[in-house]
Amino acid sequence: MYTILIADDESEIVELLQLYLEKEYNILQAHNGTEALKLMQSHEVDLAILDIMMPGMDGLQLLKKIRETHHFPVLFLSAKSQYHDKILGLELGADDYISKPFNPLEIVARAGAMLRRVHHFDAQAVPEKKADQIVLGRLTLDRSGCLVYLSGQPVTLTSTEYKILELLMEQPGRVFTRKKIYEAVWEDFYVYEDNSIMVHISNIRDKIERDSKKPEYLKTIRGLGYKIEAPVGE
Structure with missing residues (x-):
C-alpha cells in the first residue's frame, strides 16, 4: 500500500x-x-x-x-x-x-x-511499447527512471512537470492546447480556465532553457497552446 x-x-x-x-x-x-x-x-x-x-x-x-x-x-x-x-x-x-x-x-x-x-500502476491500460529514451537536441527524457537530462546533467522536475514534458516530447512540433495537456496529465476533464498549466510551463522553462524569457525549446503558440521542438542547429 x-x-x-x-x-x-x-x-x-x-x-x-x-x-x-x-x-x-x-x-x-x-x-x-x-x-x-x-x-x-x-x-x-x-x-x-x-x-x-x-x-x-x-x-x-x-x-x-x-x-x-x-x-x-x-x-x-x-x-x-x-x-x-x-x-x-x-x-x-x-x-x-x-x-x-x-x-x-x-x-x-x-x-x-x-x-x-x-x-504507473493503472492496470486498466495496456501500455504500448515506447522507447526508453526521447532525445530532443540537448534534452534527454529517460522513461525507465522518470528522469530528464540537459546536456548530460540531471534536471530536477516535479512529477507534474515531468509528465507535461514527456507529453510534449513524445510529439515534437505538435501544438497541444491547454485542454489536451490538462486532460492527459491530470487525467481529468478540463472544466475551467486557470493558470495552473501556465505556471508549470514557466517552471519547466526555468529549468531547461538558457533564457526562460526567450525559450528555444518550449514555445507558446499564441491563442492555441504549447509545443516543443529542438532549437535550430541542435
Whole structure:
C-alpha cells in the first residue's frame, strides 16, 4: 500500500480524509508542518496532502523543505482560494491545489490519479511499447527512471512537470492546447480556465532553457497552446 501524509491543523479534516483514504492507503497524520516533517524523516511517503495555513511551519514552508530532498506529488488543500496563493504553491513545486470546502471523493480521485502518474500502476491500460529514451537536441527524457537530462546533467522536475514534458516530447512540433495537456496529465476533464498549466510551463522553462524569457525549446503558440521542438542547429 502507498503511504499518504495528511497535514492540516483542523483535526476534523484530517479524520475525514483518513476515513475516505484508509481503505486503499496507509495514512500518516500531522497537525502542523513540524510534525509532518518529522514523519517524513521516519517514514517513506508517496503523496502529501497539505494545508497552507498551519501553526509554526505552514504548508508553503513545508513544501520548500520537501522539495529539497523529495519529489513525491504534493496536493495543497486550503481555504485560501485567491489565484496568487495557488500560483505560489505551484511555483514552489506543488502538483495540484483544491480549495476548501471540498468533496472528499474528489480528493480520493485526485490522489489516485497522482499516484498512477508517478508509479504507473493503472492496470486498466495496456501500455504500448515506447522507447526508453526521447532525445530532443540537448534534452534527454529517460522513461525507465522518470528522469530528464540537459546536456548530460540531471534536471530536477516535479512529477507534474515531468509528465507535461514527456507529453510534449513524445510529439515534437505538435501544438497541444491547454485542454489536451490538462486532460492527459491530470487525467481529468478540463472544466475551467486557470493558470495552473501556465505556471508549470514557466517552471519547466526555468529549468531547461538558457533564457526562460526567450525559450528555444518550449514555445507558446499564441491563442492555441504549447509545443516543443529542438532549437535550430541542435
